[in-house]
Amino acid sequence: MKKYQQLAQQIIDQIALGAWLAGDKLPSLREQVALSGMSFMTVSHAYQMLESQGVIVARPQSGYYVASRPATRSAIAPVKVTRDEAVDINTYIFDVLQASADSTVVPFGSAFPDPRLFPLQQLNRSLATVSKTATAMSVIENLPPGNEALRHAIARRYAQHGMQVSPDEIVITAGALEALNLSLQAVTEPGDWVIVENPCFYGALQALERLRLKALSVATDPQNGIDLVALKQALNDYPVKACWLMTNAQNPLGVTLSQQKKQQLVELLQQHNVTLIEDDVYSELYYGRERPLPARAYDAQGITLHCSSFSKCLVAGFRIGWVAAGKHARRIQQLQLMSTLSASSPMQLALVDYLATKRYDTHLRKLRRILAERKQQTLQALHQLFPAEVKIHHSESGYFVWVELPEYMDASVLSEQAIAHKISIAPGKMFTTGGAWHNYFRLNASWALGEREQHAVETLANLIKNQMKE
């Protein structure tokens, strides 16, 4: 993020947190230079940007004021996730996912990283160990909350990053998706309002639909993540029960919230006594020097249910995830006993064995290095081959690239054309309800850019160019 963007965001956040109210006079350009230590150019640029966004207004001969009707108001929208509409979108998502599962298709639309990056040999060794050591009674030992050694191993990893999570509050689930679903169910009743991001992981919208919850979507952008001003407004205007967010490598945007922003987010939710359901499945996939902490790390009050899994960074097929559920751990176990009973027992044991080998961190370092390289290569290819009108958003984490076509274009049409050429992409339509993000798509940059993939990027570029000509 550039300096002027940082300053603008800081001011937006200050407004969100009530430091500046509508109609308040902001520090003048000169005062802001003194306050921020930034150059006049930078400050001026930031104010211009805020003005263009309608966040502040310039009054001649007077200065800059916080807009009386925040432009961000439109950044909140109650979203329809009624059954009829949702069925259509779910069928659509299902079709896109099915297409990505076809091995003859270049899976740019896939949500999973290239599984060849996972330590198959070592995992298989752990599986072989389990096949020698599992006892008849291990099923019972692995019932909810799940294998004790595994919960300890996960708690130790939290501790490694300076977080206090007790093994007793961890519930092992069949993947993070189950953890998220159970968490949402544990803290809501049908008809409750729940905040989701816009765009967001489609699993969140589907879960809300299934549990008959009302969705409130809050604007989220590829640079800064969720709009805290809009979030605050939503919390003020609606009796919100929970907030389902991704704070690291958000799906589909890829954005990771700054540490400061995570703190502000937690404070805001604490003030409103709203539960945070934090989907943190990409937390291990950062490419900067330090591992970004989840919002949970800043939550001393225990409003956060932190959900994650091994599916995106170690092995997808085992279907093992977890939730650090705090006081909700017991309720979540009850809900699990009613739905899937428990996560698979040999899979839990194999992970215990694998984690004990201490190879996990070595694997993760290698995984991050390769994913960062591949993303770089993919970005290069996209920049080189896609028309200049196409904007490419990306971040320092995860393996998704968020591609913005010109406004008049339709990524769903592109998706259909691409499938005919054996290429899948994930159109923006999958990550929202209503017509938003129609000209965006998510591209999975975890694949080695071999001849087939290179050719696929070229084909996509040609399809885009053809659509532009029409």
Added chain:
Amino acid sequence: MKKYQQLAQQIIDQIALGAWLAGDKLPSLREQVALSGMSFMTVSHAYQMLESQGVIVARPQSGYYVASRPATRSAIAPVKVTRDEAVDINTYIFDVLQASADSTVVPFGSAFPDPRLFPLQQLNRSLATVSKTATAMSVIENLPPGNEALRHAIARRYAQHGMQVSPDEIVITAGALEALNLSLQAVTEPGDWVIVENPCFYGALQALERLRLKALSVATDPQNGIDLVALKQALNDYPVKACWLMTNAQNPLGVTLSQQKKQQLVELLQQHNVTLIEDDVYSELYYGRERPLPARAYDAQGITLHCSSFSKCLVAGFRIGWVAAGKHARRIQQLQLMSTLSASSPMQLALVDYLATKRYDTHLRKLRRILAERKQQTLQALHQLFPAEVKIHHSESGYFVWVELPEYMDASVLSEQAIAHKISIAPGKMFTTGGAWHNYFRLNASWALGEREQHAVETLANLIKNQMKE
């Protein structure tokens, strides 16, 4: 079932199916003797029993008539599964299940058979094979509907029993419980009426609660299973959408419906266009000469979603089940992708490997023999040690014994006392809502009757005797 009971049930079923209407004159005793080929004593006994149940009335000098207000009317009850009530019962169930998972407790309350009866060594060999052969891409190959070879193997087992089930309609799930939940969700909308048995597997009531469905409980008894007269009445009186039943080794009663009754059940549901969600997890655990077919075998119209798993007859910890879902297969895959994504990939592969060894049938034969023996031993011990006032219901399938205490006693109190002595039982309260079945409990007879178990039966007997004295 004794002959007179058979005849009585046959007449009840004929009434249910409309062969005899209220007020109709039944064949006289003499005519019935000629019709049925049974003795005068038997027929007379059957008519007396029906009269005492209020199903028929005797008019002096005239004969026997179908009761004008069927006594079975009370055998249908809309059941409250509201959140508040359900949370209590769910907590109760959770506590009982947790107690059974404690290895220091004699698990008479457990729903699982003794896991030491499972072919651990061979399963581990299959796991070892998977650990050598699994590829990075196998995750994708095992996404819903699940591993193709596994679906074929399951379809072949259906074929073995003369049933036509295509691999294409099978969806592999994380255990039968997920299959049942997804099936119910696929065919209902919140507010719909669904028929369950009374008593029934608690998972059914929990699923109804979660999906905000209205439960209609239909009387089911340990001798004859579901009351078809009551079922017919329920179908006439309520706009029922689905019916969740166990036709083989019903949990908790253990009863298996006769072939004829399964046919009548299917016909009834077909007439009313009601979906049958058939929970058939104990189908392999029969002790007669022939494998009882599920209701699905008699359903040519495709109204049945047949759910089963390997958890009760091969391995519980793998968490692999399935549904033969007919036209609903696609919808169920969609719902699965939204909740748990898929069943674990190595577990699916291990089962494919195990089933290919052709050892499954050998294992099942041995399992049936041992389970039948153990049940016999347990029944002996119960008959010997329990007071004569206690009735013990059992059947030719499964490993559950349904124990009936005198009406004035409370099995929940017994359960609490038993837990203090490190013995778990499953009180009737778990299998219903409202106060019914308070004096019943389910006892798991799959355990070898060693010293510890023998002692536990003695302790239970003493606790019962003490409660009787009070």
